[in-house]
Amino acid sequence: xxxxxxxxFITFLLxxxxxxxxLLAQEPLSKRIANYTMDVRLDPEKKVVSGSEVLTWxxxxxxxxxxLYFHLYLNAFKNNMTTxxxxxxxxxxxxxxxxxxxxxxxxxxxxxxxIGEEGVxxxxxxxxxxxxxPDDGNPYDQTVMKVTLPQPLPxxxxxxxxxxxxxKLPLGMARTGFRDxxxxxxxxxxxxxxxxxxAWNCHQYHYTSEFFADYGVYDVNLTVPSNFILGATGxxxxxxxxxxxxxxxxxxxxxxxxxxxxxxxHYLVYExxxxxxxxxxxxxxxxxxxxxxxxxxxxIEATKHALRYYGEWYGAYPYPQITCVDPAxxxxxxxxxxxxxxxxxxxxxxxxxxxxPEGVTIHECGHSWWYxxxxxxxxEDAWMDEGFNSYSDDRVLEKAYGPNYFSRRFxxxxxxxxxxxxxxxxxxxxxxxxxxxxxxxxxxxxxxxMDGTSYHINSYSKGAITMWTxxxxxxxxxxxxxxxxxxxxxxxxxxxxxxxxxxVEEVTGQDMSWFFDQIVFGSNELDYAIERISSSPVxxxxxxxxxxGERAFITxxxxxxxxxxxxxxxxxxxxxxxxxxxxxxxxVLVTFENGEQEKKVWDGEYRWxxxxxxxxxxxxxxxxxxxxxxxxxxxxxxxxxxMNPRKLPAYKWAFRWMFWLQHFLETFTFFS
Amino acid sequence: MxxxxxxxxxxxxxxxxxxxxxxxxxxxxxxxxxxxxxLYSALKTSIGDSLMGERLTKGLDYxxxxxxxxxxxxxxxxxxxxxxxxxxxxxxxxxxxxLVTGRFFQFGPTILVLMAVYVLLNILFAGxxxxxxxxxxxxxxxxGFFSFGGTYFNRFFRLFIISGILYGVLYFLFVPYxxxxxxxxxxxxxxxRVAMVLGLIFAVVMFFLLFLVNMIFDYAKIRTVVGNGKxxxxxxxxxxxxxxxxxxxxxxxxxxIGVLGIIFMVIYSVVEPQIxxxxxxxxLLAFVWQQVYxxxxxxxxxxxxxxQLNLFMGLQKEKKVSETxx
Numbered sequence: 002x003x004x005x006x007x008x009x010f011i012t013f014l015l016x017x018x019x020x021x022x023x024l025l026a027q028e029p030l031s032k033r034i035a036n037y038t039m040d041v042r043l044d045p046e047k048k049v050v051s052g053s054e055v056l057t058w059x060x061x062x063x064x065x066x067x068x069l070y071f072h073l074y075l076n077a078f079k080n081n082m083t084t085x086x087x088x089x090x091x092x093x094x095x096x097x098x099x100x101x102x103x104x105x106x107x108x109x110x111x112x113x114x115x116i117g118e119e120g121v122x123x124x125x126x127x128x129x130x131x132x133x134x135p136d137d138g139n140p141y142d143q144t145v146m147k148v149t150l151p152q153p154l155p156x157x158x159x160x161x162x163x164x165x166x167x168x169k170l171p172l173g174m175a176r177t178g179f180r181d182x183x184x185x186x187x188x189x190x191x192x193x194x195x196x197x198x199x200a201w202n203c204h205q206y207h208y209t210s211e212f213f214a215d216y217g218v219y220d221v222n223l224t225v226p227s228n229f230i231l232g233a234t235g236x237x238x239x240x241x242x243x244x245x246x247x248x249x250x251x252x253x254x255x256x257x258x259x260x261x262x263x264x265x266x267h268y269l270v271y272e273x274x275x276x277x278x279x280x281x282x283x284x285x286x287x288x289x290x291x292x293x294x295x296x297x298x299x300x301i302e303a304t305k306h307a308l309r310y311y312g313e314w315y316g317a318y319p320y321p322q323i324t325c326v327d328p329a330x331x332x333x334x335x336x337x338x339x340x341x342x343x344x345x346x347x348x349x350x351x352x353x354x355x356x357x358p359e360g361v362t363i364h365e366c367g368h369s370w371w372y373x374x375x376x377x378x379x380x381e382d383a384w385m386d387e388g389f390n391s392y393s394d395d396r397v398l399e400k401a402y403g404p405n406y407f408s409r410r411f412x413x414x415x416x417x418x419x420x421x422x423x424x425x426x427x428x429x430x431x432x433x434x435x436x437x438x439x440x441x442x443x444x445x446x447x448x449x450x451m452d453g454t455s456y457h458i459n460s461y462s463k464g465a466i467t468m469w470t471x472x473x474x475x476x477x478x479x480x481x482x483x484x485x486x487x488x489x490x491x492x493x494x495x496x497x498x499x500x501x502x503x504x505v506e507e508v509t510g511q512d513m514s515w516f517f518d519q520i521v522f523g524s525n526e527l528d529y530a531i532e533r534i535s536s537s538p539v540x541x542x543x544x545x546x547x548x549x550g551e552r553a554f555i556t557x558x559x560x561x562x563x564x565x566x567x568x569x570x571x572x573x574x575x576x577x578x579x580x581x582x583x584x585x586x587x588x589v590l591v592t593f594e595n596g597e598q599e600k601k602v603w604d605g606e607y608r609w610x611x612x613x614x615x616x617x618x619x620x621x622x623x624x625x626x627x628x629x630x631x632x633x634x635x636x637x638x639x640x641x642x643x644m645n646p647r648k649l650p651a652y653k654w655a656f657r658w659m660f661w662l663q664h665f666l667e668t669f670t671f672f673s
Numbered sequence: 674m675x676x677x678x679x680x681x682x683x684x685x686x687x688x689x690x691x692x693x694x695x696x697x698x699x700x701x702x703x704x705x706x707x708x709x710x711x712l713y714s715a716l717k718t719s720i721g722d723s724l725m726g727e728r729l730t731k732g733l734d735y736x737x738x739x740x741x742x743x744x745x746x747x748x749x750x751x752x753x754x755x756x757x758x759x760x761x762x763x764x765x766x767x768x769x770x771x772l773v774t775g776r777f778f779q780f781g782p783t784i785l786v787l788m789a790v791y792v793l794l795n796i797l798f799a800g801x802x803x804x805x806x807x808x809x810x811x812x813x814x815x816x817g818f819f820s821f822g823g824t825y826f827n828r829f830f831r832l833f834i835i836s837g838i839l840y841g842v843l844y845f846l847f848v849p850y851x852x853x854x855x856x857x858x859x860x861x862x863x864x865x866r867v868a869m870v871l872g873l874i875f876a877v878v879m880f881f882l883l884f885l886v887n888m889i890f891d892y893a894k895i896r897t898v899v900g901n902g903k904x905x906x907x908x909x910x911x912x913x914x915x916x917x918x919x920x921x922x923x924x925x926x927x928x929x930i931g932v933l934g935i936i937f938m939v940i941y942s943v944v945e946p947q948i949x950x951x952x953x954x955x956x957l958l959a960f961v962w963q964q965v966y967x968x969x970x971x972x973x974x975x976x977x978x979x980x981q982l983n984l985f986m987g988l989q990k991e992k993k994v995s996e997t998x999x
Contacts, residue, residue: 181863292864330864349866409757411766412773412876414869419760421946424735432739531723622724629736637736638725647726648717653956654729655713657759660963662705664764665784666791667970668772671887672840673795673833 030256030319031216031493034059035193042224042247043186043264048103048179051167054190055116057217058160062196065153069160070133070203071146072214074188075108077206078171082141084134085175088208092453106171106178110191113148116161123163124151136205136448144206146191164191173333175208176344182229183265185326185334185344188212190260195378197495204380207448209456211372211379211386214258216493223250225264232288232324233262234341254320256493257340258376263288263326271297275305275323280312284322293327296347296358300325303345303362306401311370311393314481315488318369325362336361338368354406354418356398356426363401364394374492382498383456384443384521388464392472395427395465405429427469427632430462435635438526443467444498466632467520473630474516475509483508515584520633525582529625530639531589532609536573536620573620578609581635590627593618600627620644674987676926676980683980686811687972693805693813697798697971698964704791708750708783715751719744730951733760749781762942773879775844796833799978800825803898806979828897831905836890843882851875888927889916891977895985919988926984927977934973941966 041052060066077085081100110130114123129149134142154160168189171178177187194203195215202213225231227248235254242248252262268288275283285304289297304325308318324342328335335346343365347358367390371377377385398405404423411417441450443459450456472480487496487504498521505513519525542555577589589601595618603610614620624641626634634640687694719741720726728734733756745751758767771777777788797819804821805813855875859868893905893912902908916923941962948959 290864292866330862331860349864349869407756407760409763409766411770412872414872414876417757417762417766419757419763421760422733422735422756428735428739431736432743435740435743624724636740638719638721638723638740641724642722643724643726644722646720646722647730649953649956650726650729651713651716651720652953653950653959654716654754654759655709656956656960656963658712658754659702659705659709660967661753661758661764661767662708662784662787663701663963663967664970665768665771666701666704666788667967667974668768669777669788669792670795670974671772671883672836673792673799673829 032059032061033217033256034061034215035258036217037190037219037221037260039190039219039221039260040224041190041222043184043226043229045179045182045184045226045229045264048170048184049167050170050186050189053163053165056162056164056191056193058162058193060154060156060158060160060196061215062199063156064199065155066196067150067153068201069148069150069162070194070201071110071148072188072192072194072203072206072212073108073110073144073146074192074206075106075168075171075177076143078106078174079143080105080141082139084137084139084142084144084205085208087139088448092208092450092456101172104172104174106169106174108166108168108189108191110146111165111167112163113165113191114163115150116163126150134205135201135203136207139205142205145194145203166191173329173331176334176337178333180329180332183263183267183329183332185261185263185328185332187259187261187334187337187339192259195495202378202380207380209450209453210447211383212259213376213378213380213495216256216258216376218255219253219257219260221252221260221262223252223262223264224248225250226266228266229264230266230268230270230288231262231264232268232286232326232342234260234339235320236322254341256319257373259340261339261342263334263342265329267291267329269294269297271301273301273305275308277309277312280309280317281319283308283318283320286322286324287327288324289327290329292330292349293347296327299353300327300345300347300358300362303359303401304366306359306397307363307366307369307394310397310400311367314393314396315370315485316374316492319374320369323366323369325366327358336365338365338372340373341369343368350415352416352418353402354420355408355416356402356405359402360394360398360426363397364390367394367397370488375488376493376495378495378497379447381446382444383447383460384464384467385496385498385501387460388443389468391430391461391465392427392468395425395430395469398426427465430465431632433458433462434466434633437463438635439524442522442524443520444522463633469632470520470630471505471516473628473632475505479509519583519585523583526580526635527583527585527631527633528579528581528636528639529585529587529605529631529634530578530580530636531623531625531642532576532578534573534575534620534623534642534644536571536644539570539572539615568617570615570617571619573614573616575612575614575620575623576609577603577612577623577625579605579607580639583633585631585633587625587631588627589623589625591623592621594621674922674984674991676922676929676984679922679926679984679987680929680976680980682983683976686806686979686983687975689811690805690813690975693802693818693975694968694971696813696815696818697975698968700794700798701791701967701971702964704787704794708787712751712754715745715748716741750783753781753784761945762938765938765942773876773883775848778844792833796829797822797826799894800829800898802975802978803894803982806982807898825894825897828903828905829894832890832893832897832909835905835909836886839886840883843879843886847882848879851878884927884931885916888923888981889913891981892916892923892985895978895982899982899986899989915985915988919984922984922988923981926980930973930977930980933976934970937966937969937973941969 036057037054039054041050043050077083112127114125116123126148131147132143133145133147173180177185192214194201195213224247227242227246231250233252235252237250238253239251240248269291271287273285275285285301287300312318320341326344327347328344335344337344345358345362351357371390372386379386405426406423407419408416437455437458441455441459443463447456483505486508487501502517545552546555575591585605587603587605589603591599593616601612622643626640725737742752757763801818801822805817855868855871889912892915893908896902896908896912948955950956950959
């Protein structure tokens with residue numbers, strides 16, 4: 002017995018040591034530069050979150066730093082002169098946010114101290130606080146704070162700061178704030194900027210910008226009224242009732258670059274588990290508004306589709322949990338991504354064919370990859386998260402739900418879906434892009450686009466169709482390898498456009514600068530067209546010809562007899578034209594009446610190219626980009642020509658429209 | 674007189690005048706053709722000699738559709754070529770939506786002018802229709818139709834002005850007022866459902882009021898024809914009195930015929946998608962089916978006039994009989 006106990010004890014010890022060393026050996030997913038331990042409390046009456054954070058920050062650069070920069074995003078809604086509000090007036094003149102006193106927000110940093118070793122008095126650097134405006138010099142903007150260190154921080158050294166702050170939340174505005182007793186608390190704490198490429202990258206909060214931060218560990222204690230249901234980034238490690246009507250929740254997450262939370266007494270909570278044959282299991286939590294109970298399964302299913310396809314295509318979701326939040330009505334917090342938590346958005350009586358909330362759920366969940374794990378700079382390279390993600394969510398939507406359908410809301414209430422005609426989800430992006438094709442480069446800083454629509458189209462729509470065009474150009478296998486390699490190489494880091502281009506070139510072994518220079522760093526149109534086609538029998542010889550050393554006059558009729566016996570040869574011409582400035586290699590498919598087809602590849606460089614064919618059959622049609630791979634082509638109708646145009650469709654669609662008009666006229670005899 | 678008697682006699686009279694249906698259909702087609710020709714030309718130009726012709730024969734190609742709308746975005750009527758209007762029941766839903774919400778006022782001037790011309794023509798035709806239905810022969814002739822139309826045009830036009838004032842009150846005062854209330858309540862509500870339910874209630878009320886005004890002016894026209902009334906204000910007042918005095922029967926008849934119209938729409942919508950329109954014959958068949966439905970709509974409009982005329986005359990007769998008996 003004693004021997005058995007000893008053996009058992011030794012086995013237990015070995016297993017424990019093994020497991021412990023495994024844990025120790027497990028590398029962090031990210032470099033963990035900015036690590037926060039927070040203790041904050043929500044006052045639901047005053048709409049205030051107050052508390053403190055201890056920031057442990059690593060100077061990952063190769064230079065000494067004597068200044069630190071912080072984002073104070075909530076100051077964007079402090080008054081009508083901030084850069085955010087000024088941007089709003091400029092980019093969306095009709096959509097100026099409300100500015101009532103109780104609806105505004107601000108964040109006050111009450112103190113900021115450097116914590117030294119134990120027993121050493123913290124150094125108060127609060128007096129060095131200075132608001133700076135690196136983007137526009139707007140003196141009224143206080144969304145970026147700078148503090149000066151008493152001594153420079155050497156490279157690869159960490160600094161520990163204790164920061165006390167009070168944040169007054171706005172009435173639901175730009176993804177954060179409250180609505181009655183619903184709280185969505187985002188961009189809410191003093192958040193250190195990113196020092197990279199030899200400088201602080203800490204932009205002011207702009208109307209058309211999102212966020213950028215370093216990865217780290219978040220360990221957050223949140224005190225909220227006990228009747229509130231809480232959702233937050235990370236996993237809830239503990240929950241303690243304070244006995245005073247409040248409860249403290251501890252949420253913890255490693256290797257993320259933001260922390261967001263929500264609290265409301267009304268949430269319905271559902272839990273589910275995502276399982277997959279080789280991807281890790283993920284707990285899916287859904288916080289649902291009670292009036293959206295009917296969307297429960299649709300939210301969860303869409304989340305699982307995203308976890309599955311993004312996981313299969315790019316890499317596994319590495320966190321144990323994901324929280325999907327159904328935002329409160331008119332809370333301004335719908336359709337937004339945060340690490341391990343995102344918001345959807347649903348509208349009563351929306352049938353599944355309209356892909357809502359499916360579309361937004363997949364998109365925001367998908368940001369866990371393109372923003373969450375690939376930490377691109379959303380201020381500067383918005384297309385790298387929104388474009389990649391729109392492209393990816395289109396692919397998921399198509400895989401999981403099939404095509405889109407035309408629909409309309411009858412009386413703005415009942416959705417009517419016209420299932421007879423469908424289209425690819427991404428075609429909406431092409432439609433949005435066309436009018437803006439020449440307006441802006443997609444590589445601009447987000448607040449420097451001509452207007453909000455141009456920002457949106459260049460980041461989302463053009464970003465998506467650029468990726469589709471790249472996929473179609475490279476082919477599905479190579480393209481899949483590109484995206485997977487890029488994701489695996491750059492996850493938990495901050496890639497720039499060139500980093501993606503480098504991966505594309507490495508994987509494909511091709512110089513792809515021509516593609517990115519024109520499309521990402523340029524704003525020209527891409528348009529190839531079939532300019533002209535013709536086909537006619539080869540002309541008979543007529544005139545003087547030297548034959549067997551003698552000059553002979555040929556009338557053309559001599560060969561007539563031959564022709565009767567021999568087949569007629571047709572000379573066919575196809576002229577393909579580049580109408581846009583973008584040069585792109587294209588395929589041209591030429592079809593002949595006997596069913597024969599020839600595919601030509603044109604480098605697309607000169608303004609036009611002519612193909613000539615001599616065949617015993619007439620040309621039937623020619624089409625440039627016959628497989629419709631180039632989604633960036635702004636005119637698809639001019640891509641083809643046929644020798645036998647069909648008149649029927651013009652009649653068919655004219656009759657349909659005529660029927661609508663007849664019906665319209667008849668409806669309005671109501672007034673006669 | 675009961676509503677079913679009024680209806681059955683009304684239908685018989687309408688069915689006796691098939692030439693009238695076809696006449697009204699031809700006018701409807703001719704007016705619609707005014708804009709259909711330029712639309713056809715735009716479609717032809719857009720499709721040209723591209724392979725899109727093949728694809729559009731089989732179905733609707735989104736990318737062409739989108740390019741077409743973009744190309745003609747400045748046209749104030751071609752951009753009404755929307756998939757949700759030209760497919761299946763889309764025409765019905767889009768037009769009823771426009772009627773109830775008053776959104777048709779935002780349509781392009783070309784379409785509004787065409788609509789105004791058609792409404793004016795139908796003011797003329799309303800006289801013809803009621804004149805013929807009230808005549809002893811009850812038989813449609815072009816001469817008789819236009820003769821009656823001319824006789825009542827002036828009076829019906831005045832009724833149109835009076836009814837226009839009421840419709841104007843509905844569209845320009847009632848709709849914005851109620852929309853304001855819905856937005857206010859919806860803006861402070863806990864969920865979008867509140868605004869949607871309020872919107873639904875508003876739509877039901879709006880339908881009811883529009884139909885009520887429409888019905889009153891139908892009876893005002895009927896009174897004018899039957900009693901050869903000259904004062905349209907007086908006829909309107911009396912029509913209001915008649916409708917409210919016989920509320921159950923007038924409303925019952927009106928809504929019953931309305932339901933017939935909805936049944937026709939449902940039948941049309943079920944059959945229409947079955948016609949694939951991939952060959953000239955099938956396109957022609959679909960066109961014929963569309964015209965059959967338009968005939969049914971015209972039939973419904975005529976049935977309104979005919980049955981309401983019966984109801985009015987029947988109730989007048991009953992009133993006289995009871996007055997004589999008294």
